[in-house]
Amino acid sequence: MGQSGSAKARAKQDSIVADLARFFPEATPVRIPVQLTRKSGTHEGHPAELCSPEATVIEFGTPREVLFVCTTPLEFADVLRLRNSDGSLDTEASVVALQYRSDATVVAARFLTSVPNWIVKS
Numbered sequence: 569m570g571q572s573g574s575a576k577a578r579a580k581q582d583s584i585v586a587d588l589a590r591f592f593p594e595a596t597p598v599r600i601p602v603q604l605t606r607k608s609g610t611h612e613g614h615p616a617e618l619c620s621p622e623a624t625v626i627e628f629g630t631p632r633e634v635l636f637v638c639t640t641p642l643e644f645a646d647v648l649r650l651r652n653s654d655g656s657l658d659t660e661a662s663v664v665a666l667q668y669r670s671d672a673t674v675v676a677a678r679f680l681t682s683v684p685n686w687i688v689k690s
Contacts, residue, residue: 585627585635588667588674594630596687600652601625606640607647607660626650629687632679634661637672648677659683 589595603621628635634650642648642663651658661677 584667584669584674585637588665588676589628589635591665592628592630592633592635592676595628595633595635596630598626598629598687600629600657602636602650602652602657604636604638604640605649605651606642607649631687633664633676634679635674635676637674639672642666642673642675647680650677657683657686659686 602624604624605621622638622640624636624638626634626636644663644666646663648661648663649659650661660680662680663675664678665676667674
């Protein structure tokens, strides 16, 4: 029986984030949907705050970093606002690593302030 195309796409996305996660030894797989907004710099001559928010999923996390895929144009040290649907995670993070792909960018971002207990290991 064949696999669906969406399952293959999901596996590919997970693997590209996992490739970056190997550089973060404390990284734990998670699936946390968030809204991402680029907060610093400019894009195409406009202040970045005017860029539309993007829905993405945090695929891996450490106590200090989050790793995910996005299509928003990002550069090293950009500041991002990350917010989940209920607001229990609403924080800013700075881009510390990027892997550019043809259709998206794999991102690692470090929290600017301490975010206690956002990720709990069992």
